[in-house]
Each structure stands twice: as C-alpha cells, then as structure tokens.
Amino acid sequence: MNKSLRKAIIAGNWKMNKTRPEAKELLEAIKPLVANAEGKIEVIACVPFTNLETAINTTAGSNVKVGAENVHFEKSGAFTGEISADMLTELGVEYVVIGHSERRQYFGETDETVNKRTLAALEAGLKPIVCVGELKWERQCNITEEVIARQIKLDLWDVTAEQVKNVVIAYEPVWAIGTGLTATPDQAQEVCAFIRAQLAKKYDQATADAVTIQYGGSMNAGNAAELLAQPDIDGGLIGGASLKAADFNTIVQAAVNG
Numbered sequence: 001m002n003k004s005l006r007k008a009i010i011a012g013n014w015k016m017n018k019t020r021p022e023a024k025e026l027l028e029a030i031k032p033l034v035a036n037a038e039g040k041i042e043v044i045a046c047v048p049f050t051n052l053e054t055a056i057n058t059t060a061g062s063n064v065k066v067g068a069e070n071v072h073f074e075k076s077g078a079f080t081g082e083i084s085a086d087m088l089t090e091l092g093v094e095y096v097v098i099g100h101s102e103r104r105q106y107f108g109e110t111d112e113t114v115n116k117r118t119l120a121a122l123e124a125g126l127k128p129i130v131c132v133g134e135l136k137w138e139r140q141c142n143i144t145e146e147v148i149a150r151q152i153k154l155d156l157w158d159v160t161a162e163q164v165k166n167v168v169i170a171y172e173p174v175w176a177i178g179t180g181l182t183a184t185p186d187q188a189q190e191v192c193a194f195i196r197a198q199l200a201k202k203y204d205q206a207t208a209d210a211v212t213i214q215y216g217g218s219m220n221a222g223n224a225a226e227l228l229a230q231p232d233i234d235g236g237l238i239g240g241a242s243l244k245a246a247d248f249n250t251i252v253q254a255a256v257n258g
C-alpha cells in the first residue's frame with residue numbers, strides 16, 4: 001500500500017484546555033514553527049468551542065487549520081448546550097473530532113450517536129475525525145479486532161465511498177490516552193492496517209487506500225517518528241503534547257520528514 005496516496009495529518013486535540021488569550025499565544029508560537037509543512041502535510045488544532053473564533057482569526061493566512069472537538073447531529077432546535085455543524089462551518093471550521101473515547105466514557109456517546117454526528121458533519125461540509133479504539137480490558141480479552149470492526153461498521157453506517165474520502169479515522173486505544181502508555185509501533189500498525197482492511201471490505205481497496213488513519217494515545221516528541229514511520233499510520237491525534245508548541249512541532253516535523 002502506497003502511503004503517498006494519502007494526506008498525512010497531525011492534529012492537536014486540546015481537550016478542555018486554554019482560555020482565549022492562552023489559545024492565541026499557543027497558536028502564535030506554533031504557526032512559524034510548522035510553516036514549512038505547508039503543502040506537505042496537514043496541521044490542525046482542534047480546540048474548545050470558546051476558542052474557535054480566536055483560533056480561526058489567529059491562524060488566518062497560515063497553514064494551520066482549525067477543528068472543533070464535537071458537533072451535534074441535529075441542524076437546530078431545542079438542544080440546550082449543543083453546537084450544530086452549520087454553526088461550525090459558518091465560523092470557518094474545517095474539521096471536527098467525533099466519538100473521542102472521553103465522550104464515549106463520560107458523556108454517553110454511542111456508536112449510534114457517533115454515526116449521526118458523522119453524517120451531519122459530512123452533510124454540512126465538515127471533515128470528521130472519527131475516533132475508535134479498544135479498552136484495556138477488551139485488549140486483554142483479545143477482542144480488539146472485534147471491537148474495532150464493530151465501531152467502523154456502526155460509526156460509518158450509511159457513509160458513502162464518496163463521503164469517506166473526507167473522513168479521517170483516529171485509532172486511539174483507550175488505555176493509551178493520557179496514561180503515558182503508548183501502543184508500540186507494531187501494535188498501532190496492526191490495528192491501523194486492520195482498520196484499512198475493514199474499509200476495503202466496506203468500500204473497496206482504492207477507497208481504503210485513500211483514507212488517512214491516525215494514531216492517538218500518548219504520542220509525543222520522543223515516539224512520534226517511529227509511530228509515523230509505520231505503513232498504515234498516516235498521522236497523529238495528539239492530546240497532551242499538542243499543548244506545547246515545541247513538542248507539537250517535533251511531531252509535525254517527524255511527519256514532514258517521514
């Protein structure tokens with residue numbers, strides 16, 4: 001499989017961090033560092049809703065794109081506290097993280113709602129970064145592939161081959177998120193290749209070969225190069241290390257040189 005068929009994407013997932021002035025400061029620091037990635041790989045900052053406008057203004061004219069961390073599936077209506085896809089696109093947001101394990105664990109996100117959000121995002125012209133990954137216990141019970149196959153099947157239900165070209169899949173083993181425990185390059189590659197095989201089964205090989213699959217889970221400046229060198233790992237979704245400009249840039253440079 002030819003990696004050059006796909007766009008490498010390094011995305012920061014800031015989670016619930018940074019006020020607006022802090023967001024501006026971090027992005028101002030990141031912008032010049034990653035400017036050389038332009039045209040080579042995609043660099044994205046996925047930020048809290050309150051930081052989106054600041055992020056869009058701060059990154060204007062640079063190669064840093066902006067993503068949100070969630071989106072509701074209805075277009076509008078009585079959904080107190082929610083944000084629609086149209087509200088995001090109107091701001092200039094391009095990407096949105098959907099189905100992050102923290103949303104699944106703490107906020108009742110299910111594969112059904114992940115699927116609805118994905119379809120709503122695509123319909124509005126947003127590019128979803130759909131997160132999948134097994135729990136530690138599921139890996140111990142040797143059902144990682146079953147879990148991932150089910151998530152891919154359900155999360156991408158009704159997503160057409162044309163639409164999936166705009167979907168990014170992030171493989172984030174839940175046991176590796178924020179724990180300092182990283183999947184080994186072999187472990188991460190094995191599951192990313194499995195995800196691609198599931199996409200090939202659902203669509204076709206050419207379609208699967210064009211989908212960017214990221215790894216996420218304690219990716220950092222020290223381990224990024226080895227993970228990104230794997231044939232089916234096309235980028236990273238980075239939590240903690242995306243909050244430090246120098247570390248985030250080291251990961252971006254690993255992808256540029258990879």
Ligand SMILES: O=C(CO)COP(=O)(O)O
Pocket residue numbers: 013100172176177178179180216217218219237238239240241
């Ligand atoms: O959840 C993640 C990215 O979405 C990974 O978080 P960490 O990089 O902090 O482990």
